[in-house]
Amino acid sequence: MKSRKVYIQTIGCQMNVYDSGKMMESLVPVNCSPTDSLGEADIIIVNTCAIREKAVQKVHSFIGRLNSLKTKKENLRIIVAGCVAQQEGRALMNRFPHIDVVLGTHTVHRLPDMLEEVDHNGEPVIDIGMSESPVEFDAPKSQLQAQSDTNRFVTIMRGCDNYCTYCVVPYVRGRETSRRPGDILNEIQILTQSGIKEITLLGQNVNSYGIKEGWLTFPELLEMANRVVGLKRIRFVTSHPKDLSDDLIASFQRLDKLCNHIHLPVQSGSNRILEMMNRKYTRERYIEKVEKLRESAPDISITTDIIVGFPGERHEDFDMTLRLMETVRFDNLFVFEYSDSAITPSSRFPDKILQKSKNERLQEVLRLQKHISTEKDRLLVGQVFPILVEGPSKKELKSGALVNSSQKELTGRSSGNRIVNFSLKTDCMLDIDAMKGEIIDIRIDRVFSNSLQGSPVEKDFLKR
């Protein structure tokens, strides 16, 4: 059979980015290769997210638009995966008859077989089965291509047992299950051997890694990753504040490869709302954890998620969220308007907040965070940070200046997860590719809203 081009549209969180990568890897042995062009594709995979109504609408409209491509190209295969596929299953197929395959969050590995089935029978195929037993996560592929990038996600667990009252994840991703430490280590080693320098360990609540199974604890798993030769940096998302242990807090000091950043979603600053959300911590307990983190790692960058307009959220509750932001002074945050989903308990809670108020509250959170970030950012100017170089900056790639100019602009990330761009004279630099994955000291010169601009610390650079 002639080789086929695969276009993957990934909507949603890092879990989906990881699964999309796995789906692509699994199709390579059956004569497929990736493409960035929708028009060129023979197979289109839509990996979907159900976390908020807007995400679901985006999924539906994207799938709807594919109908015209399918009419033009009879052999085009349309595959829908991820959380909307899991949630809607056959209803999705009924609504969009041009879909060929629907696969759920636990059946990602079945993609090549399901595709073969459609090719053979010409009938649509669906598999959204979920396994409740401890899963055998897919063994990593040993034929991984050499990596052109410097960082990759590694899933360490799937599902979630926390049942926050607003969240669809426990329903669409199933029970919390950890992946075997040996499989994780194996995957990290393969990635490192193929050139990856930084990994981000993924789970909805990494703090409860291995507890159910009685395996390593999460801090022990981090320690294991820290020993991998060639790996330079380790990150993780997401930590649930209720399970943030002293051991994990101490890891920031103990493990040299662990980045100085934690994403610790607080959701609300009001104890009344936290209780209704079933978050199982109070604002006082959250603040206590932040203080401990800062004692252990004084410069640690702390980011968070906030939901505004949860059912029943009064002005005084919202005010508690703003006051908490002032106390903690987050380095950055994501803020979301509460979104209803029929499968979550909160959809049946009374006192829904008007859209207009939700939007006003969202704007207020953004304004306050901007003020805090600007004050914090000012202090960064003149400081030196080790930056892991990721490659040419976006500006450099866009202008195509890479080939000619005597100055190259590169981009990388600080341990605190800030994007840092910096210029180099070409005579300092023999091969731009050789810089990728190196950690170099950069002094911050200017601050922009989404990135920092700096220059290499001269003496350090001339040593090279």
Ligand code: SAH
């Ligand atoms: N497991 C992570 C969160 C994963 S979902 C944790 O608990 O920390 C990512 C974020 O989406 C959440 O932190 C929350 O802020 C937001 N979110 C989830 N469900 C939502 C909903 N129904 N409406 C608005 N935001 C929501």
Ligand code: SF4
């Ligand atoms: Fe959703 Fe809560 Fe689980 Fe996070 S911890 S995925 S917010 S249920």
Ligand code: F3S
């Ligand atoms: Fe969305 Fe599913 Fe992730 S609902 S946020 S893609 S786990």
